[in-house]
Amino acid sequence: MSAATPEDLRWLDAAVRLATPARGTTADSPVSAALVVNPIDQCLIARAVTARGGHPHAEALALDSAGFDAAGATLYVTMEPCASWGRSPPCVDAIVRSGVMRVVIGQANADPAQAGVAEQRLQSAGVEIVFAAHQASAELNAGQALRHVHNRPFVTVALVVDADDTLVDPASGTARDWLDLERARADAIIMGASGARTRTATPVIARAGLATRTPLRVVLSGSKGVDRRLNLIGSFTGHRTAVIAQSDTAVDAPVSVEVIRVPGKGGRPDLAAALASLAERGKQSVLVEPGPRLLAALLEADLVDAVTLIALDGAGQGGPAAVADGRLVDMLAAADLEPVREQRAPGANLTIYRRRA
Ligand SMILES: NC(=O)c1ccc[n+]([C@@H]2O[C@H](COP(=O)([O-])OP(=O)(O)OC[C@H]3O[C@@H](n4cnc5c(N)ncnc54)[C@H](OP(=O)(O)O)[C@@H]3O)[C@@H](O)[C@H]2O)c1
Structure with missing residues (x-):
């Protein structure tokens, strides 16, 4: 697994800024933002935040909006994508279908039902995955972590x-x-x-x-x-x-x-x-x-x-x-x-x- 680059951290900072106003609107889902970025010219292709009420998730919305342009792109997400069915389909499936080549994750998912599952699925699909240990992403969802851990x-x-x-x-x-x-x-x-x-x-x-x-x-x-x-x-x-x-x-x-x-x-x-x-x-x-x-x-x-x-x-x-x-x-x-x-x-x-x- 490769390490996050300075550009990666800047995009994650931007994702946190995008997600911050949605705090308090996502019910029991984490507040997350997803950015689809062209890795060659570093241009933003699409972006989304978890919808009001917690569904659909940010990744699904951003990839939907990017359409075919997601192929070969980098996906930045503030939290590890979900990998199982809840009120939404698993985001990890949408990521694999989209053709995204690299996923940079700000914070691991504290939900024991989700933790580590996306990593395995994405790696086996040949998608490069980076865990950035991004402090601002962790702070954004400190409540989600406390809920699951404490x-x-x-x-x-x-x-x-x-x-x-x-x-x-x-x-x-x-x-x-x-x-x-x-x-x-x-x-x-x-x-x-x-x-x-x-x-x-x-x-x-x-x-x-x-x-x-x-x-x-x-x-x-x-x-x-x-x-x-x-x-x-x-x-x-x-x-x-x-x-x-x-x-x-x-x-x-x-x-x-x-x-x-x-x-x-x-x-x-x-x-x-x-x-x-x-x-x-x-x-x-x-x-x-x-x-x-x-x-x-x-x-x-x-x-x-x-x-x-x-x-x-x-x-x-x-x-x-x-x-x-x-x-x-x-x-x-x-x-x-x-x-x-x-x-x-x-x-x-x-x-x-x-x-x-
Ligand atoms: N922003 C503000 O301006 C603001 C905010 C809150 C309060 N206040 C003012 O503060 C005054 C009230 O102060 P207060 O100290 O009585 O209110 P408080 O600190 O807000 O709360 C105490 C109330 O919570 C109950 N309580 C339940 N579980 C508790 C627990 N584990 N530990 C402590 N309390 C618990 C208490 O029960 P018991 O009845 O059994 O003690 C009491 O009714 C009022 O004048 C109020 O207007 C102002």
């Missing part, structure tokens, strides 16, 4: 705070736009029952153009249970909602709300079991919008992979303190979360923290 989705915590580290519910403006973008990239938004009871702004995407992207909203029931009159679940919104509750906690919810029972303690669901129940429903990435107690519990359980911290300029704008004691940034550092990206806008600063490798 039975939980990728967990991002979203926090909007003012200069005093108090939690803010932004109704509009840049902070709300940033928060809505994070919501759109997730397969589910999780909030604690007390947050679902007291927050004024419900977790629904308001940003123009993304209104249809509000994912499943999940309320984590506490010891007081959940009451449809109090917990954002009784009134019709058109957005799907679920409640996760410990096995014997009282849950009063309309039939449209799925009630997921998991083990727990003191009336609270065990957080790892709660996340496992979402992974089993195909959720690959979740956004938690916690208050101070849920934030502390998630960090304590070492279940936070990333934090999106939106810090507003100025103090005195918020509600409860995000942390019971000390500064939020110190708490994140103590949990081995390091800042990896920052973005500034008038009046607000966004910092992405990720779990230290």
Whole structure:
């Protein structure tokens, strides 16, 4: 097996950029992009991203669009192609039929039913195959890997705070736009029952153009249970909602709300079991919008992979303190979360923290 060239890595970078906006739209399928490239003149012949809902897959769409021009070309894919029948035919068959000569793969497929199968099939068909160990491709589907390997989705915590580290519910403006973008990239938004009871702004995407992207909203029931009159679940919104509750906690919810029972303690669901129940429903990435107690519990359980911290300029704008004691940034550092990206806008600063490798 040959190694990836610098051109290969550039094409994979481009594929990741193409796939990134589709995060949160592919249900239980990985988010993938496929590029068909002429290896002689390095011109792009066709490109595609996994379709909304997860089917058809990117490879099938790109090869279909390339048609006869795929013969002799290089196919770049962010994830190892599927090799078995699911809701789509195996992409590996489409690749062999297309006449592609070389396939460069950004990341191995973590699904044990798929891992390594495409490699064998392509090699026996005489297609050259390159595994690039491409970091950005791995990050794109970190949730798919966690789901298959650790039975939980990728967990991002979203926090909007003012200069005093108090939690803010932004109704509009840049902070709300940033928060809505994070919501759109997730397969589910999780909030604690007390947050679902007291927050004024419900977790629904308001940003123009993304209104249809509000994912499943999940309320984590506490010891007081959940009451449809109090917990954002009784009134019709058109957005799907679920409640996760410990096995014997009282849950009063309309039939449209799925009630997921998991083990727990003191009336609270065990957080790892709660996340496992979402992974089993195909959720690959979740956004938690916690208050101070849920934030502390998630960090304590070492279940936070990333934090999106939106810090507003100025103090005195918020509600409860995000942390019971000390500064939020110190708490994140103590949990081995390091800042990896920052973005500034008038009046607000966004910092992405990720779990230290
Ligand atoms: N962005 C925001 O502005 C934002 C976001 C969230 C919350 N808030 C505010 O924060 C305040 C609520 O803070 P909070 O600390 O009570 O809410 P929280 O941290 O969001 O969540 C705590 C709630 O989740 C339940 N829960 C279920 N399983 C849990 C577990 N394993 N560990 C911890 N909690 C679990 C708790 O149950 P028990 O009842 O049994 O403790 C409680 O109802 C409210 O004023 C709310 O408006 C603001």
